[in-house]
Amino acid sequence: MFEISQKLPRPVVYRLPQYLTHVRELRQDGLEWISSHKLADDLGLTSSTVRQDLSKLHMHGVSKRGYRIVQLEKALSDVLGAGRVHNAVIVGAGYLGTALALHGGLAEQGFKICGIFDSDPELMGAAVGSLRVQSMETLDYVVGTKCKAEIGIIAVPASSAQSVADLLIDAGVRGLLNLAYTRILVPPGVALMDARIIANLQQLAYVIRNRNGKPAVSSTGKSSGNRKKHPASNNLPGGIKRDIKI
Amino acid sequence: MFEISQKLPRPVVYRLPQYLTHVRELRQDGLEWISSHKLADDLGLTSSTVRQDLSKLHMHGVSKRGYRIVQLEKALSDVLGAGRVHNAVIVGAGYLGTALALHGGLAEQGFKICGIFDSDPELMGAAVGSLRVQSMETLDYVVGTKCKAEIGIIAVPASSAQSVADLLIDAGVRGLLNLAYTRILVPPGVALMDARIIANLQQLAYVIRNRNGKPAVSSTGKSSGNRKKHPASNNLPGGIKRDIKI
DNA sequence: TTTGAATTGTTAAAAATTTAACGTTAAATA
């Protein structure tokens, strides 16, 4: 089992899932080798960044070929814990919580939803896929004992997000995914990720309103074909990708 | 009308929605002034960062008081285009697309969903709130003419995300929110934000697995109360917030 | 076998971002 000696810098962790999905595709396409240049091109990075990142994972390429794709996939998969199953619970059986519980993608990537909870008595026992909505009182037992969930997904309104987070932490989850449009605070030792869907839309609105480039579609017709690669696009945490500075 | 002379650095844009939501809460709490120190504390930043950021928005505080909250809210609201209505369409009437269409938070923040589309004939005409699922053939007309949507939300499986993006761009949207677990390419002039829900979970799994802190909950009891502020927590794009380096 | 070219791994430079420092300003108080 390889140990990543140094904790990875945040931007690297951010890029890992991108590498993983892309490398998977490459493998499915039957490719065997990929160079840092090609990978960088495909992902909108520089080859330098790719090499730096992969070297942090102790990946070694070979001159004139690049990196072995299966090996890359294995390393990325390992470090991200893909392959393992991660138990998670969802709090909030509204539209979003339900959608996530039913979303095939999560299960596909090894995130097993083993419980969905809500405080609304109306929803108690309602079927969500193979699960049933449970009361908040059972959260503790389910997270701590029954399915030992490491991850809690918060899909409640902003106003109750913090208290739900507290309950999840007390129940024993080690990481939270926050889908509510509010900041929540966690003690050290608990990891938190904000999904920021609404914030993303707001940032998008800012970028759209303040761009200085030309519209993508000319007034005379379709734009298909001017796509296909955007090498200069800077692809950073925050997720805004444009050729020009924002 | 104020003009932000310089385009804002990406990390600043990332923080703007955080400022906005927090400042709104403060105003609702009846506060009138907020200092950079308090704001930084509440948001897990340094006061220096806050002052730098706000100065980029041409906000001026006053000594011994801080920043006027209503003014702050106005500036943030303006720059993020809150207050304005942004028309958006959703492609993909699966769980996630439907959930977003029905999600109150979007409308609340001024994002008006004016169409939801799917290629599945089974879904045609199905009701989603006050909307009905439309065929992809009508996308062009709706986006371009009927509701002049600036934003396209991609809620389809990864395999068709790119082609949907192309259609949306051709139809004339200026920004995309990608909820699919895949990278999509856009031409210059179109803004792209990735929602990365699954990637976030993967990053969470990495952080959980590689943390070196103590578990949040001691074996002897509940942990409530060791929360409440986490000043050292570094809060960066990528969204992982922990006291220790990852 | 030698040459040539592509690609790595790594070092160092550059750029971006965050943080600290501190003189200046404005309010509160004596």
Added chain:
DNA sequence: TATTTAACGTTAAATTTTTAACAATTCAAA
């Protein structure tokens, strides 16, 4: 009114992250 002090605005330092550069290496082909 003078003094004190909290807080700003800004300059500069520190840190982090990205990019460039290049010697070393490996394969392919002449």
